[in-house]
Amino acid sequence: MARVVLNDIRKSFGAVEVIKGIDLTIEDGEFCVFVGPSGCGKSTLLRIISGLEEQTSGGIEIGGRDVSLAEPAERGIAMVFQSYALYPHLTVRENIGFGLSLARRPKAEIAAAVKKVAETLQLTPLLDRKPKALSGGQRQRVAIGRAIVRDPGVFLFDEPLSNLDAALRAQMRIELTELHAKLGATMIYVTHDQVEAMTMADKIVVLNGGRIEQVGTPMELYEHPATPFVAGFIGSPT
Numbered sequence: 582m583a584r585v586v587l588n589d590i591r592k593s594f595g596a597v598e599v600i601k602g603i604d605l606t607i608e609d610g611e612f613c614v615f616v617g618p619s620g621c622g623k624s625t626l627l628r629i630i631s632g633l634e635e636q637t638s639g640g641i642e643i644g645g646r647d648v649s650l651a652e653p654a655e656r657g658i659a660m661v662f663q664s665y666a667l668y669p670h671l672t673v674r675e676n677i678g679f680g681l682s683l684a685r686r687p688k689a690e691i692a693a694a695v696k697k698v699a700e701t702l703q704l705t706p707l708l709d710r711k712p713k714a715l716s717g718g719q720r721q722r723v724a725i726g727r728a729i730v731r732d733p734g735v736f737l738f739d740e741p742l743s744n745l746d747a748a749l750r751a752q753m754r755i756e757l758t759e760l761h762a763k764l765g766a767t768m769i770y771v772t773h774d775q776v777e778a779m780t781m782a783d784k785i786v787v788l789n790g791g792r793i794e795q796v797g798t799p800m801e802l803y804e805h806p807a808t809p810f811v812a813g814f815i816g817s818p819t
């Protein structure tokens with residue numbers, strides 16, 4: 582379990598500053614959603630938290646540790662992306678266990694961990710299938726399983742549902758909310774979809790042009806939008 586603290590995070594690509602001073606605390610166990618229009622810096626901020634991208638200035642703490650310069654593998658996080666590249670030649674079981682195999686964990690430990698994850702995500706009947714024999718939603722669950730199996734304190738999701746159709750998206754919203762309740766982990770979830778933000782978040786962070794427009798619960802943002810941008814973004818139907 583882990584609290585995430587961002588202290589005046591900035592990021593420039595060449596002469597262009599795309600993250601313009603982000604101060605934010607995400608509490609231990611919170612489901613925090615970053616929402617905002619395309620190009621506002623959501624993915625860049627997530628990649629900075631993960632360590633895949635280095636901030637130009639500012640600091641990051643995870644679970645009380647300064648990880649500003651730590652390697653991704655040392656941050657106690659797991660990432661789930663929009664394009665969830667599963668290994669096509671491996672079974673579901675092997676896909677979920679892959680990270681633990683790489684880390685050379687004992688076979689019995691891997692088997693036990695995969696079994697538990699499969700039960701959590703209702704993948705047990707599918708463990709011997711290859712990805713091509715799965716539906717889109719099942720594949721996404723396997724991708725989430727690969728992240729969960731390492732038992733991270735913090736999950737980072739970058740638009741994980743955007744390739745799914747509307748019905749499946751609605752179902753996965755419910756499943757992810759249930760998963761969060763079950764695991765109790767801190768989750769940082771990026772989307773440009775205000776329905777996802779409003780239905781899943783404990784806390785919403787509205788980003789615009791590399792800055793925070795407002796932070797609040799879905800109800801606070803809906804009832805008391807701080808700016809016309811927030812009102813328009815939260816209020817507009819998809």
Ligand code: ADP
Binds near residue numbers: 594599617618626
């Ligand atoms: P979002 O995820 O909110 O759509 P991004 O974080 O992907 O936004 O991008 C924010 C801004 O940073 C965009 O203007 C994008 O073009 C720019 N950007 C992102 N990554 C790079 C990069 N590697 N090099 C140059 N510009 C980038």
Ligand code: MG
Binds near residue numbers: 624625
């Ligand atoms: Mg993005």
